[in-house]
Amino acid sequence: MDLGNVASLSLFYPEIVLAGTIILLTILDLVVANKRAMAYLGLAGCLVALVATVDLYGTESTLLFHRMVALDNFSLFFKVVTLAALVGAIWMSIGSGEVRQVHLGEYYIVLLTCGFGMFFMASANNLLMAYLGLELVSLTSYILTGMLPHNRRSAEAALKYLIYGGVASGTMIYGMSWVFGMAGSLDYAAINAAMGEAGGNQVALFMAFVFILAGFGYKMAFAPFHMWSPDVYQGAPTPFTGFLSVASNAAGVAILIRFFYPAVSTLGQEGSWAFQAFPALQWTDLLVALSIITMTWGNLSALNQRNVKRLLAYSGIAHAGYIMMGLVVLNNDGLNAMLFYVVVYLIMNLGAFLVVMIVANATGREDMDAYRGLAWRGAAFPAVCMMVFLASLTGLPPLAGFIGKFLLVAAIIEGQFYLLAVVAMINTVISLYYYWRIVKTMFLDEPAPEDGPVAATASAVPLLGALAVLTLVLGVYWAPLLDYTTGSLGFFMQ
Amino acid sequence: MTEHVLSYMVFFPLAGMLIVLCLPRDRHDLIRWVSAAATVPPLLLGIGLYVNFDTTTTGMQFVQRAAWIPAFNIEYYVGVDGLSVSMVLLTALLSFLCIFASWNIDKGVKGYFALFLLLDTGMTGVFVALDFVLFYVFWEVMLLPMYFLIGIWGGPRKEYAAIKFFLYTLLGSVLMLVAILALYFYSEPNTFDMTKLMDRSNLYSTEPLGMWPFNVWGWGFQHVVWMALFIGFAIKIPAFPFHTWLPDAHVEAPTAISVILAGILLKMGTYGILRINYPMLPEATADLAFWFLAALGAWNIVYGGLCAMAQTDMKKLVAYSSVSHMGYVMLGMAAFNTQGINGAVLQMFNHGTITAMLFLLVGVIYDRAHHRDIDGFGGLAGIMPVYAGFTALAFFASMGLPGLSGFVSEVLVLLGAWPKYHALTIIAALGIVITAGYMLWMMQRVYLGPPNEKYRDLPEINGREIFTLFPLGVIVVVVGVYPRVVLDLLQASLNNINQMVISHLS
Amino acid sequence: MDHPVQTDFLRWIVLFPLLGAAVNGLLGARIQDRWGERAVALVACAPVSLSFLFSLWAFGRLLALPAKERFLIDAFYTWIPMGSFSVDVAFWVDPLSAIMILVVSGIGGLIHFYSIGYMHGDRSLWRYFAYLNLFTFSMLLLVTGDNLLLMFVGWEGVGLCSWALIGFWYHDHTNTRAGNKAFIVNRIGDFGFVLGIFLLYWTLAGQGHGTLAFREIQEHVGLLADIQLWGIGVATLVTFLLFIGATGKSAQIPLYVWLPDAMQGPTPVSALIHAATMVTAGVYMIARLNELFSAAPATLGLIAVIGAATALFAATIAVTQNDIKRVLAYSTISQLGYMFLAMGVAAYTAGVFHLLTHAFFKACLFLGSGSIIHAMQGEQDMRQMGGLRKAMPATFWTFTIGVLAIAGTPFLAGFFSKDAILWQAWASHNEVLWGVAVFVAGLTAFYMFRQFFMVFFGECRADHHVRDHLHESPKIMTWPLWILAAGSVVVGYIGLPPFMGANLLDGWLDPVIHLPHGEHHSVAEEVGVMSVSIAAAVAGVAIAWFLYYLRTPSRDDSPEAKGVAYRVLYNKYYVDEVYQFVFVGGTLLLARIGAAFDRYIIDTIVDGSAKVTTIVSWFNGLFDKYVVDMLVNAVANVTFAVGNNxxxxxxxxINSYLYVVVGAVVVALIVKLRYWN
Amino acid sequence: MAEYVALLADVGLKHYLVVSGILFALGIYIVLTRRNAISILLGVELILNSAGLNYVAFSHFSTGQVDGQIYTVFIIMLAASEAAIGLAIVLAIYQLFATIDVEATETLKD
Incomplete structure (x- = not known):
């Protein structure tokens, strides 16, 4: 069902709510002196949008605004993820000492705008819309990264991010232009139809797809397009880093799936959910290679990392590699696992950054030494929660991270990519080493005399507890989430 | 009641852990007693299990199953047969005793006992789980508490030992996960139900794979999966060359944790092979048993024994003796006859009790002298005669002296192995000389000879320590004199497992 | 034989001493503290006495039965039921084991009583008696067990007790080392023994009669006839492996080395374990399985040679020793060699006969030496003794009887039994072995009389402290001596040579020992052979008379002053040193290599303790600053190094970041063009 | 002149694509080699514009619709905002580092 501009608005209210919040905040920023109120307002706006999104969930799949934007359970799923990440980020920001230095009004406005861009990344059904969404997210991200005043780290990170992002998205649209030229249309369905007829220069097509992959890959931070991420993670304010690590990744996954499935795959037999890549695009092989390189590169680089935020950046790269595994099998199970992992990753990674923030608030440091004997310095609760998150990131049962990995590995083993599975598992073992160095530092090392007590930021504790409990609960009883992700795969309409 | 008995055994300690977590940090004694109380019900239920166990049937007993994740056909499915019931009993007993062996822990008491109880749940769970995912979850649940128990409460090199243990085990278990999933998707309809997979053992292809190097070795899907599982289990056993985590972990771990490690965790390796590799992948088992079970087992026996002989640290010596003794288990199960396989499992049980005693005994002396250097003592028999008596019992049991439990299992293993592997049995039988060598040598240096003046006033073993040692000593003697108390449990199930493989032997 | 008589009292013969051991072992310290030594002694001696009475009862029951049906069994319970392999805990008494239980509980009982006196004043008397009882239990189990595995239990049990008793005074490492040596050397023998058990069981199982029960083994020996393993007859292989066990337990070449050192234990222990009972276990085992051994002539030949060689070897060493107990120890080894010689020429009865007589006179000699050591306040060097006959008349006379018996004085026990063996060796046409045995008989007479003269005659060479306190031992120690001495005289008459009367022992053992029917020999031949051995003995005595009676030995008589041959003998042919170097040293070397391998190689591979420059992946050649070292395979190091790279x-x-992006795209293009088109 | 016009009439899709390709390559070359942050931003602009040129050319020669032109308009717009943000950041860099050489901004690494 395709809807015109006006008719579309009735199914567009989550975006409208969010946009309204942004506009409201912009106006209020001019008049309200108490900028903390802006945070609560933004939080409220996100929650309303969340309710709206959940309300829309289950609506019949529809194309809005003359096929520019897709409304289906898939996009709604990612909107929920984005909103959840926004809620978490705003909550974190309220307690963050770093964020207190910046212009709070602008900060929240830009943060919400970034989330707004992600909405379009998740729902774009047209190359133009995809580009716009991606750029909206990129531009706001540059700003947020560089927002810390008089901070060389932050400015440097922003500059690198900007240049890298500019080149990546430039490369991407250059590739897109070739696709446009060959398919004669920007619409995904039309592209798919044109591709199905084959023809054209196969090498040019392949290169165009590699260029596009560079753009998407930079968003999702997979190797070798990940190099911005450690620097940016380290330079940006911690709440935003947390947001970036989960939401940017999720949006990257969304845009990747949306592009690769409806645009460049053929659906197998009716209802079987089996796909085939177009023969000219060996992107199964390509993605297997990328996935292996990504997880290995990320994990190996993290091994000797002393800065925890940077370490988590590399870990994020490795996780991008894990998530990519779901893409190679070309079926429902793989996608399902990816979606599941995105949620799990959101929970555990946000939690980990929350602890990083708590420690940074108390000590002003992010390096490993700041965590020495954390559990014995009055911060036992954050330490235990951190341990849970790290164990979950490693993939130990009975935590959510294990289930995520379990589903991914199950999917690739079902697809008989045994090599990939073994590599992924060995990577898990490697990752244990660096995650566990943090745990070791927190629990096994004695605090040095100069290490003062760490008081957990009061506002962060409830969120921390909630995330830890969720990590545990989803590790034991994950059927509901799996049902939800399964239900969210409804986007394959013609 | 009978339906839930296993679940109670698994989750009582977990409930205990939750209670412990709610107790005030400083009430050390309260925490200890609550922990002890949490391990009593599993022990009592275990005794009930023993009494009510039907030794004539090969099937699973005390089964409980419930849907868990329907989308993947994952169930909460627990049950025991002869193989697992002996291990469950051992777990219940050692967990109970180890609470008392941990009584003098006074740093972070709350955390220690909470983790210990979590560990208990994991261990019991592994032995009763009949669903692969459940099995794997319990398998991994043990890692975390174990890491902390070694890492926080351990000796000087605790951090190294803890992470080494963790890394090794995780490496093994991730390979296992791949294998489990491969089994799952290969089965039709897909299932994680272990009993169903056992019934369908001929399902898995043994056609050589085209990929190098499997085409050269003639390995099929079944062999590759077997190997992936085996590596996971071999690390736990620990089989050469995956054994180097063991001496480190044992030496650094606090006494009770060494006991748990050696007494129960090592058994999971061989348990897994018997529970999974044998019935589900019988053809690969038949093909690969010679090199990877029998030869490696014999090598373990001799190699572990020789390494033990060179040690100067008592705990390390005992640790290497475990490597040696677990070799008997591997050799026995590779014999594919009644004697061998029953001997192997009996050896698992016996090693659990004997090594537990040994570690407890080393712990007793370490608590008093604060070192474990074999050459740093002398003449302890005169200073602590009761202690020396228990030590002698444990040492002789470990040496396989007739009348004590170790003898029965070692004889059965070697007897079983003989018809199939003459040369390996001869090599393995060398173990009886080597074991006598290092055990007696250590005994001589530590307990005999002129008393060391420095330790003339060491207090005799106290009531609590005797309480932990006495039940094990009784078991060691009773099983040695009347091994049927354990053997009768095992036979039906093990012979059944054995039969599944035998038909594939060439 | 076909209808064993079921009884239920045989178990008590075995279990009484176990009870005693348990009571003394668990509560002995308290008993000794509260009620004194006598209570401990009572707890220990009573069960052994009861065992002896029950043994007599069993003997009586056997006597009452017709010769062919002399067989009592007491099936206690099934020990290890394991498919076709089923082992019972069952005790049996037949004519052969009846002799053994009488010897073990009888002589054992005497030694228990003797110990009360000898060990008087020891604070750990309870421990001593617990071990002694446990030993008696194990030995009785060994001889009454109805199957090989149960015998093996006793076999190991006596080894354990031997270890404990040799190292009884554990404060001195000389003792504990001797104990360990005994145990470990015995374990080497056991290694062969268990393998023999396995081979026997599986071969029989292959024929459909898997069993370890002696009676059934005897029945099915024929099944082994044509089976081979590694080109050797199974019967030969099995008996060979079992014989390895016997060389350990019965101190034959090459595993005899532990026995002389075992003299570190209290002297009654030496008498009981290392003379009368335990060391004869190997002989008993062969006699027990005589049909099996008869089926393996090659093994028998080996046994005969080993036996004769051991007899000679040990006797030559005994000639030079100065320690009173060591002389007896080597003499024991030598006498055991005789027994094995007998076994080897299939003269099982003669072997058992010598076992029996030897038990009496050797126990008598050992206890006598104990009495002497007691009087000499622990001194064991014969050069310090001399002239003791006046101070210790009872000991002197009993010792004299013992010496005469072992030296082969006609009409004493040793004479008959040794002569039976010599005759059998001759009669089975092993003239060389016979010659060796005769020569050894001469040597035996020589070294025993050397000892006799050095100890009892001449002037007392001890210092005056000892000399002034010389005294006869208490009654509790002398009356066992008299009993044993009496036995040394009379026991010989149960096994008279055919021309002197009925051989009772032959008749008694006939149901269980199946002797090949020998050819007939003339009385003259027998008498002639006998005369030769008597002559040898006389020669030996004469030389001893010249060397040690007429010439008083000096108290500082140093072996270093003697010739090379003397020194070699005195130092026991340096066998201990060689063994120490080759076997002990070798094993320890292996152990250290193993441990080092573990520590350095395996751990290095795994966690890379070696500091080496490592590999750089091809991937980042642009930024490469490392030297490639292909030889390194330290996994973790590589992992870390690669990680660092x-x-x-x-x-x-930022430029370099972009290089990576562009590089990746170029690589993708190359791959596409090169491989995927 | 006329022959130039005739020559122009011969200009087809390929020519545009070649030009845009050259532009793209130049842009890549610049971002790889320049150290001055402003220069690098210019390189990015070149890349963006090469894509824009492609869109217009494809739109004109193959589809005949205006999709491509619209896309190009958006590219120009976004390039402008990116330039604005970029310049702001470069300004901040200059304040903090006193240079806009990207070799100076290498504190975040490893």
Whole structure:
């Protein structure tokens, strides 16, 4: 069902709510002196949008605004993820000492705008819309990264991010232009139809797809397009880093799936959910290679990392590699696992950054030494929660991270990519080493005399507890989430 | 009641852990007693299990199953047969005793006992789980508490030992996960139900794979999966060359944790092979048993024994003796006859009790002298005669002296192995000389000879320590004199497992 | 034989001493503290006495039965039921084991009583008696067990007790080392023994009669006839392996080395374990399985040779020793060699006969030496003794009887039994072995009389402290001596040579020992052979008379002053040193290599303690600063190194980041063009 | 002149694509080699514009619709905002580092 501009608005209210919040905040920023109120307002706006999104969930799949934007359970799923990440980020920001230095009004406005861009990344059904969404997210991200005043780290990170992002998205649209030229249309369905007829220069097509992959890959931070991420993670304010690590990744996954499935795959037999890549695009092989390189590169680089935020950046790269595994099998199970992992990753990674923030608030440091004997310095609760998150990131049962990995590995083993599975598992073992160095530092090392007590930021504790409990609960009883992700795969309409 | 008995055994300690977590940090004694109380019900239920166990049937007993994740056909499915019931009993007993062996822990008491109880749940769970995912979850649940128990409460090199243990085990278990999933998707309809997979053992292809190097070795899907599982289990056993985590972990771990490690965790390796590799992948088992079970087992026996002989640290010596003794288990199960396989499992049980005693005994002396250097003592028999008596019992049991439990299992293993592997049995039988060598040598240096003046006033073993040692000593003697108390449990199930493989032997 | 008589009292013969051991072992310290030594002694001696009475009862029951049906069994319970392999805990008494239980509980009982006197004043008397009882239990189990595995239990049990008793005074490492040596050397023998058990069981099982029960083994020996393993007859192989066990337990070449050192234990222990009972276990085992051994002539030949060689070897060493107990120890080894010689020529009855007589006179000699040592306040060097006959008349006379018996004085026990063996060796046409045995008989007479003269005659060479306190031992120690001495005289008459009367022992053992029917020999031949051995003995005595009676030995008589041959003998042919170097040293070397391998090689591979420059992946050649070292395979090091190199890619320079992007795209293009088209 | 016009009439899709390709390559070359942050931003602009040129050319020669032109308009717009943000950041860099050489901004690494 395709809807015109006006008719579309009735199914567009989550975006409208969010946009309204942004506009409201912009106006209020001019008049309200108490900028903390802006945070609560933004939080409220996100929650309303969340309710709206959940309300829309289950609506019949529809194309809005003359096929520019897709409304289906898939996009709604990612909107929920984005909103959840926004809620978490705003909550974190309220307690963050770093964020207190910046212009709070602008900060929240830009943060919400970034989330707004992600909405379009998740729902774009047209190359133009995809580009716009991606750029909206990129531009706001540059700003947020560089927002810390008089901070060389932050400015440097922003500059690198900007240049890298500019080149990546430039490369991407250059590739897109070739696709446009060959398919004669920007619409995904039309592209798919044109591709199905084959023809054209196969090498040019392949290169165009590699260029596009560079753009998407930079968003999702997979190797070798990940190099911005450690620097940016380290330079940006911690709440935003947390947001970036989960939401940017999720949006990257969304845009990747949306592009690769409806645009460049053929659906197998009716209802079987089996796909085939177009023969000219060996992107199964390509993605297997990328996935292996990504997880290995990320994990190996993290091994000797002393800065925890940077370490988590590399870990994020490795996780991008894990998530990519779901893409190679070309079926429902793989996608399902990816979606599941995105949620799990959101929970555990946000939690980990929350602890990083708590420690940074108390000590002003992010390096490993700041965590020495954390559990014995009055911060036992954050330490235990951190341990849970790290164990979950490693993939130990009975935590959510294990289930995520379990589903991914199950999917690739079902697809008989045994090599990939073994590599992924060995990577898990490697990752244990660096995650566990943090745990070791927190629990096994004695605090040095100069290490003062760490008081957990009061506002962060409830969120921390909630995330830890969720990590545990989803590790034991994950059927509901799996049902939800399964239900969210409804986007394959013609 | 009978339906839930296993679940109670698994989750009582977990409930205990939750209670412990709610107790005030400083009430050390309260925490200890609550922990002890949490391990009593599993022990009592275990005794009930023993009494009510039907030794004539090969099937699973005390089964409980419930849907868990329907989308993947994952169930909460627990049950025991002869193989697992002996291990469950051992777990219940050692967990109970180890609470008392941990009584003098006074740093972070709350955390220690909470983790210990979590560990208990994991261990019991592994032995009763009949669903692969459940099995794997319990398998991994043990890692975390174990890491902390070694890492926080351990000796000087605790951090190294803890992470080494963790890394090794995780490496093994991730390979296992791949294998489990491969089994799952290969089965039709897909299932994680272990009993169903056992019934369908001929399902898995043994056609050589085209990929190098499997085409050269003639390995099929079944062999590759077997190997992936085996590596996971071999690390736990620990089989050469995956054994180097063991001496480190044992030496650094606090006494009770060494006991748990050696007494129960090592058994999971061989348990897994018997529970999974044998019935589900019988053809690969038949093909690969010679090199990877029998030869490696014999090598373990001799190699572990020789390494033990060179040690100067008592705990390390005992640790290497475990490597040696677990070799008997591997050799026995590779014999594919009644004697061998029953001997192997009996050896698992016996090693659990004997090594537990040994570690407890080393712990007793370490608590008093604060070192474990074999050459740093002398003449302890005169200073602590009761202690020396228990030590002698444990040492002789470990040496396989007739009348004590170790003898029965070692004889059965070697007897079983003989018809199939003459040369390996001869090599393995060398173990009886080597074991006598290092055990007696250590005994001589530590307990005999002129008393060391420095330790003339060491207090005799106290009531609590005797309480932990006495039940094990009784078991060691009773099983040695009347091994049927354990053997009768095992036979039906093990012979059944054995039969599944035998038909594939060439 | 076909209808064993079921009884239920045989178990008590075995279990009484176990009870005693348990009571003394668990509560002995308290008993000794509260009620004194006598209570402990009572707890220990009573069960052994009861065992002896029950043994007599069993003997009586056997006597009452017709010769062919002399067989009592007491099936206690099934020990290890394991498919076709089923082992019972069952005790049996037949004519052969009846002799053994009488010897073990009888002589054992005497030694228990003797110990009360000898060990008087020891604070750990309870421990001593617990061990002694446990030993008696194990030995009785060994001889009454109805199957090989149960015999093996006793076999190991006596080894354990031997270890404990040799190292009884554990404060001195000389003792504990001797104990360990005994145990470990015995374990080497056991290694062969268990393998023999396995081979026997499986071969029989292969024929459909898997069993370890002696009676059934005897029945099915024929099944082994044509089976081979590694080109050797199974019967030969099995008996060979079992014989390895016997060389350990019965101190034959090459595993005899532990026995002389075992003299570190209290002297009654030496008498009981290392003379009368335990060391004869190997002989008993062969006699027990005589049909099996008869089926393996090659093994028998080996046994005969080993036996004769051991007899000679030990006797030559005994000639030079100065320690009173060591002389007896080597003499024991030598006498055991005789028994094995007998076994080897299939003269099982003669072997058992010598076992029996030897038990009496050797126990008598050992206890006598104990009495002497007691009087000499622990001194064991014969050069310090002399002239003791006046101070210790009872000991002197009993010792004299013992010496006469072992030296082969006609019409004493040793004479008959040794002569039976010599005759059998001759009669089975092993003239060389016979010659060796005769020569050894001469040597035996020589070294025993050497000892006799050095100890009892001449002037007392001890210092005056000892000399002034010389005294006869208490009654509790002398009356066992008299009993044993009496036995040394009379026991010989149960096994008279055919021309002197009825051989009772032959008749008694006939149901269980199946002797090949020998050819007939003339009385003259027998008498002639006998005369030769008597002559040899006389020669030996004469030489001893010249060397040690007429010439008083000096108290500082140093072996270093003697010739090379003397020194070699005195130092026991340096066998201990060689063994120490080759076997003990070798094993320890292996152990250290193993441990080092573990520590350095395996751990290095795994966690890379070696500091080496490592590999750089091809990947980041642009930023490569490392030297490639292909030889390194330290996994973790490589992992870390690669990790660091990956990290090094992150230079912080934005241009270089973009190089990676462009590089990746170029690589993708190359791959596409080169491989995927 | 006329022959130039005739020559122009011969200009087809390929020519545009070649030009845009050259532009793209130049842009890549610049971002790889320049150290001055402003220069690098210019390189990015070149890349963006090469894509824009492609869109217009494809739109004109193959589809005949205006999709491509619209896309190009958006590219120009986004390039402008990116330039604005970029310049702001470069300004901040200059304040903090006193240079806009990207070799100076290498504190975040490893």
């Amino acid at each position: 990956f990290r090094r890619v992150q230079t912080g320079n």
